Amino acid sequence: MTKIDRRTERLTDALRRAGVRITRQRAALLAVLARAEDHPEAVELHRRAEAQVPGISLSTVYRTLTALEAQGVIQRHQFAGTPARFEHTETAHHDHMIDVDTGEVVEFANDRIERLQAEIAAALGYDIVHHRLELYVRKKARPGTDQG
Amino acid sequence: MTKIDRRTERLTDALRRAGVRITRQRAALLAVLARAEDHPEAVELHRRAEAQVPGISLSTVYRTLTALEAQGVIQRHQFAGTPARFEHTETAHHDHMIDVDTGEVVEFANDRIERLQAEIAAALGYDIVHHRLELYVRKKARPGTDQG
DNA sequence: AGGCAAATGCAAACGATTTGCAACTGGATC
DNA sequence: GATCCAGTTGCAAATCGTTTGCATTTGCCT
Ligand SMILES: [Mn+2]
Ligand SMILES: [Mn+2]
Ligand SMILES: [Zn+2]
Ligand SMILES: [Zn+2]
Numbered sequence: 001m002t003k004i005d006r007r008t009e010r011l012t013d014a015l016r017r018a019g020v021r022i023t024r025q026r027a028a029l030l031a032v033l034a035r036a037e038d039h040p041e042a043v044e045l046h047r048r049a050e051a052q053v054p055g056i057s058l059s060t061v062y063r064t065l066t067a068l069e070a071q072g073v074i075q076r077h078q079f080a081g082t083p084a085r086f087e088h089t090e091t092a093h094h095d096h097m098i099d100v101d102t103g104e105v106v107e108f109a110n111d112r113i114e115r116l117q118a119e120i121a122a123a124l125g126y127d128i129v130h131h132r133l134e135l136y137v138r139k140k141a142r143p144g145t146d147q148g
Numbered sequence: 149m150t151k152i153d154r155r156t157e158r159l160t161d162a163l164r165r166a167g168v169r170i171t172r173q174r175a176a177l178l179a180v181l182a183r184a185e186d187h188p189e190a191v192e193l194h195r196r197a198e199a200q201v202p203g204i205s206l207s208t209v210y211r212t213l214t215a216l217e218a219q220g221v222i223q224r225h226q227f228a229g230t231p232a233r234f235e236h237t238e239t240a241h242h243d244h245m246i247d248v249d250t251g252e253v254v255e256f257a258n259d260r261i262e263r264l265q266a267e268i269a270a271a272l273g274y275d276i277v278h279h280r281l282e283l284y285v286r287k288k289a290r291p292g293t294d295q296g
Numbered sequence: 297a298g299g300c301a302a303a304t305g306c307a308a309a310c311g312a313t314t315t316g317c318a319a320c321t322g323g324a325t326c
Numbered sequence: 327g328a329t330c331c332a333g334t335t336g337c338a339a340a341t342c343g344t345t346t347g348c349a350t351t352t353g354c355c356t
Contacts, residue, residue: 026303097272138277204335211314298355305348
């Protein structure tokens with residue numbers, strides 16, 4: 001069983017558990033999500049799913065994404081100035097850097113930051129339900145490189 | 149000169165510098181912003197400004213907010229699931245905790261987190277342009293307190 | 297086959313924000 | 327103070343991503 005099969009199964013099971021039917025269009029979207037290594041937006045997922053199910057509608061994509069998110073098997077990221085982007089949650093928690101020039105998304109994880117956040121919240125009498133940490137970045141100018 | 153006068157002046161000067169006229173409606177909004185100690189959304193700012201200039205339109209509020217943001221004298225925060233919220237930038241950089249139950253916004257600042265962020269970006273070859281750190285939190289259950 | 301709830305595609309609604317435009321300033325210039 | 331003109335206003339309409347209503351289709355169970 002490949003990594004992508006395992007992911008597809010995880011997504012499929014989550015929907016089954018939620019009592020929703022696995023239709024042709026849903027199966028296609030789940031496969032697309034399982035295969036995705038990037039952070040595509042709904043329209044892009046729709047585009048990719050159309051390869052398998054030509055007539056699939058964007059509403060169906062949105063509806064299924066909402067269901068998957070509710071089950072916690074995918075995450076919706078609302079980065080600044082773009083439509084929401086999606087990714088499966090098979091990988092452990094991480095945060096994101098967004099290259100402001102290219103739009104590229106780079107993942108990172110840092111335990112110290114996670115712990116500090118929890119400490120800060122605790123000190124003020126709160127527990128963290130979830131958080132959002134996004135670094136909007138630009139490639140460091142390497143000496144001798146002129147980026148017009 | 150009071151703190152609020154100073155803030156109003158800062159906002160006014162920023163607009164003047166940008167070559168825009170200080171009209172009745174803008175003056176009202178600037179005063180509202182200078183006076184605000186919370187993180188109001190556009191509609192709320194509009195509501196407050198109407199006290200001074202009854203006919204002021206929401207478009208004018210939005211247009212002025214956009215101009216002020218472009219000058220860097222106010223900040224626009226896009227918290228999850230709510231319209232944008234605004235605050236003047238007289239105070240130093242800080243991040244936010246949002247109480248998921250009440251919507252209350254609590255500010256905090258932490259140098260260690262700021263430094264860690266810069267280090268993480270640097271290690272991957274990036275400089276941070278700006279960032280977003282939001283903790284969505286819930287009041288810690290105090291022992292002996294039942295929150296239905 | 298028959299029945300029924302769930303899912304689909306489409307078009308229309310949504311909510312926050314932006315924009316086009318004609319009417320209206322507010323200053324500067326005479 | 328009349329004139330001029332670019333900047334500003336309020337309004338309505340447009341925008342964009344996303345959600346929703348609805349008539350039709352589908353998938354499953356009997
Ligand atoms: Mn990711
Ligand atoms: Mn703040
Ligand atoms: Zn994190
Ligand atoms: Zn910060």
